[in-house]
Amino acid sequence: MKHLSKILFATMLVLGITSVTAQDANNPWSVGIQTNAVDFHPTSDVGGTFDDYFNVGDHWNILPSMSRLTVGRYIGSGFVFELAGSVNQIEQYGAESVPQMAYYAIDGSFNYSLRALLNDGWLDPVVGIGGGYTSIADNGDYPISDLGAATLNGKFGLNFWFTDNVALTLESNYKHVFDVDGATHFQHAGGVKFMFGGTDSDGDGIYDKDDECPETPGLPEFNGCPDSDGDGIEDRMDACPNEAGLAEFDGCPDTDGDGIADPNDDCPEVAGLAELNGCPDADGDGVADNEDDCPNEAGPAENNGCPYEDMDGDGVLDKDDECPEVAGTAANNGCPEPDVEVISELNEYSKTVLFELNKATVTADSEEALQSIADIMNEYSNTIFHIEGHTDSTGSAEYNEKLSRERAASVEKWLEENGVPSNRLTSEGYGEERPIATNNTAAGRQDNRRVEISLDKNKEVKDSESSMEDDNQ
CATH class of the missing domain: 2.40.160.20 (Porin)
Structure with missing residues (x-):
């Protein structure tokens, strides 16, 4: 004992x-x-x-x-x-x-x-x-x-x-x-x-009865389940089981330390902003640098992050400038407008436009003047020109109004047929209503029989007002 x-x-x-x-x-x-x-x-x-x-x-x-x-x-x-x-x-x-x-x-x-x-x-x-x-x-x-x-x-x-x-x-x-x-x-x-007699299928020292991952070798602290990347988060709970990461990101890494897990970070190696999926925005224009054609110059997204240019320096940005390579005015969408001198030049040519007697037909001798008018008009591709027909007081007022309107329309038609877009031309006949000289002398009546060209700045306004009137009817 x-x-x-x-x-x-x-x-x-x-x-x-x-x-x-x-x-x-x-x-x-x-x-x-x-x-x-x-x-x-x-x-x-x-x-x-x-x-x-x-x-x-x-x-x-x-x-x-x-x-x-x-x-x-x-x-x-x-x-x-x-x-x-x-x-x-x-x-x-x-x-x-x-x-x-x-x-x-x-x-x-x-x-x-x-x-x-x-x-x-x-x-x-x-x-x-x-x-x-x-x-x-x-x-x-x-x-x-x-x-x-x-x-x-x-x-x-x-x-x-x-x-x-x-x-x-x-x-x-x-x-x-x-x-x-x-x-x-x-x-x-x-x-x-x-x-x-115990069964340990995966040989990890944890019997199958207690092994939550019996077919895969694992660790006792995870009841037999593995932690492949060794980050302390078992693979079943690890969104990135082969990359060591952080618990706050479900086991995924945040390589650039910007608070956005790499799988959700479009720029995982460069710290960025959450609203841009982890990518930086150096110029602060709201366009991520990797999508910004001008990463160091702020610009709108619709222009790929670059500022809009004004190539002709007229104060109208190219995106809004209908004539981006020629300086113009904002009122004319960046295109140039004819000044008084141009209008005067047009009217000098128009004075030489002749018609057959009591007809609206333009004479062949007038075509050179009309071509000069067309060339000038085409230099101002965003301008609407108005063609006016006038007569002296000889004959009835009704006849004079009709003849002046037809002659103005005849000039408009010739210009359209020779390269001036029809949407940039208007015409009207005023008969004897707008004389520029006395009708009591032959010289005065000759001055009153004329074709004049002016700017139709109010055409869009007129069209708009017309639509409004139509809508109100």
Whole structure:
């Protein structure tokens, strides 16, 4: 007993700081190799129950070799069914020496582990109940001679787990023998138990039962699931499992440190703005530099981030300038407008435009003057010209108005046919209403029979007013 106590104390001292795994669903099978001792004294008529329970030297029958084998299978909820076979040699019957007798036993028991009550540490107390069959063979005249009887067994044991699969075992079994007085006894055993049978498909040291990723090697802190990039975020929760990142970005990196995760950052290596998907805007014009044709000059998005030019320097931006290469006026959409001198020149040519007598037909001699007029008009591609027809007071007013209108229209038609767009020409006849000289002299009447050209600046306004009048009708 003295030596057994020392061994037990030393084992507990060495293993006290180790937390390991006992037999459970992950390791359902166990095999035990033990030495057993049989003691009749505490249950005999000589001694009371548990009397001299630890009297190893006087009462224990010990076979100092591998004399007991056990096989266990985990059932569930802390229960294990164990089958044990043992041999021994009986030389002590209580305090009495007897001729040597062969002892054989086979036992089955349902064991329950109390380890969970001790916070799953290295110490694993076990209680059990079961039955078996014991045989003692001898020709002597003792109650235990030629014994072969069933037994009812109760057990208390301790397993000391010092690795995940190996434990030191100590146990004591009370074996009540039916129908044979004096044969009831204790059987003690001590040895080593090996646990096995758990499945670890991915070989990561975590059994499949507890492995949330049983087909992929992983880490204990993630219940067997991997963290491929080592960023402390398991792959299942990591939006970027192959790139180390930050928890705030679900495991994705932010290479440029602009607060936008790389997968959502159109410019992941250059710090930028959230509203531009992580790209910078050096000129602050709202157009990302990677899409800005002028990244250092502010400009509108519709012009690819570049400022609009004014090539002709007339104050009208090229985008609004209908004559971007020729300086003009804002009133004329950036195109030049004819001045008084130009109008005067047009009217000098118009004075030489002649018509057949009392007709609206332009004479052939007038075509050179008309061509000069057309050339001048085409220099002002955004200007609308108005052609006026006038007569003297000879004849009726109705006839004069009709003739002046037809002559103005005749000039308009010639200009249209010779390159001046029709949408830039208007014409009207005013008859004798607008004389520039007296009609009392031949010279005055000649001056009044004329064609004049003016600017029709109000044409768009007139068209607009006309539309409004139509809408109001």
